[in-house]
Amino acid sequence: MKKIVVGISGASGIPLAIRLLTVLRTVNEAETHLVMTRGAELTAREETRLSLEEIRALADVYHERDRIGASIASGSFRSDGMIVVPCSMKTLAGIACGYSDNLLLRAADVMLKERRKLILVVRETPISAIHLRNMLTLTEMGAVILPPVMTYYHSPHTIEDMEQQVVGKMLDMLGIKNECYHRWNGNGCE
Ligand SMILES: Cc1cc2nc3c(=O)[nH]c(=O)nc-3n(C[C@H](O)[C@H](O)[C@H](O)COP(=O)(O)O)c2cc1C
Numbered sequence: 001m002k003k004i005v006v007g008i009s010g011a012s013g014i015p016l017a018i019r020l021l022t023v024l025r026t027v028n029e030a031e032t033h034l035v036m037t038r039g040a041e042l043t044a045r046e047e048t049r050l051s052l053e054e055i056r057a058l059a060d061v062y063h064e065r066d067r068i069g070a071s072i073a074s075g076s077f078r079s080d081g082m083i084v085v086p087c088s089m090k091t092l093a094g095i096a097c098g099y100s101d102n103l104l105l106r107a108a109d110v111m112l113k114e115r116r117k118l119i120l121v122v123r124e125t126p127i128s129a130i131h132l133r134n135m136l137t138l139t140e141m142g143a144v145i146l147p148p149v150m151t152y153y154h155s156p157h158t159i160e161d162m163e164q165q166v167v168g169k170m171l172d173m174l175g176i177k178n179e180c181y182h183r184w185n186g187n188g189c190e
Contacts, residue, residue: 001029001030001031002029002030002031002080002081002174002175002176003030003031003033003078003079003080004024004030004031004032004033004079004080004081004082004083004174004176005032005033005034005035005072005079005081005082005083005107005111006020006021006024006032006033006034006035006059006082006083006084006085007034007035007036007037007082007083007084007085007087007091007104007107007108008034008035008036008037008040008044008055008084008085008086008104009036009037009039009040009084009086009087009088009090009091009104010037010038010039010040010041010042010043010088010090010091011039011043011086011087011088011089011091011122011123011124012043012047012086012123013047013085013086013121013123013148014040014043014044014047014048014055014086015047015048015159015163016085016086016121016148016163016166016167017040017055017085017086018048018050018055018058019163019164019167020083020085020167020170020171021034021055021058021059022058023167023171023178023180024171024176025058027171027176027177027178029176029177030080030174030176031060031061032058032059032060032061033059033060033061033063033071033072033079034055034056034058034059034061034062034063035062035063035064035065035070035072035102035103035104035107036052036055036056036065036104037065037088037091037102037104038065039088039090039091063103064103065102065103065104066102066103067103068103068106070103072103072106072107072110073103073106073107073110074110075110075113075114079111079116080116080117080174080175081111081116081117081118081119081174081175082107082108082111082116082117082118082119083118083119083120083121083170083173083174084104084108084118084119084120084121085119085121085148085170086121086122086123086148087120087121087122087123088123088124089122089124089130089131089134091104091105091108092120092122092131092134092135092138093130093134095108095109095112095118095120095134095138095143096133096134096137096138098112111143112138112141112142112143115142117144117173117174117175118138118142118143118144119143119144119146119170119173119174120135120138120143120144120145120146121146121147121148121166121170122135122145122146122147123147123148144173146169146170146173148166149166150162151165151166153184153189154181154182154189155189164180164181165181165182167180167181168180168181168182169181
């Protein structure tokens, strides 16, 4: 069983985090450790009908963001990677600078120092030079910048079709087997 840390920060795209956690429950291949920023709680109120308790319950383990002594704050806690979804520009900057003043930032810092997988589903538009520099800094350190961009080649009909496609990409990057999205086979989509 893999251990995956899921961080939710205060960018738009809370339904993506909900969908990812939901799929991770069903594939039963990973134990999920969830941490949410205060910004995430505010955006969640705007973007989903689920309560914070319902979101937290999607994870196997929920960590309070102020508990800097939590397991995921330590490199000695074995984990197989972390995904921040959605990743705000503030959280991106905090990770790029190593400014770990909440548990999400500290857990991401641990991924970098331990050379583990770190995937950042960054969400902002348009993107400033500061944002681009922070993304480049983190890419050069081995993190994966995975913006939730729209795709059309699989003929989506609904927002959920689009979400499923990008969540499939996230799962691929995490190394979790999944059949939840359409793959290009050279001629069309499977
Ligand atoms: C409804 C809503 C949507 C937001 N969307 C974004 C966004 O897409 N990207 C972003 O960088 N910040 C966005 N913000 C601003 C962040 O929430 C804000 O900068 C916050 O301080 C981020 O803190 P955090 O990274 O600790 O969660 C949004 C705020 C609200 C209320």
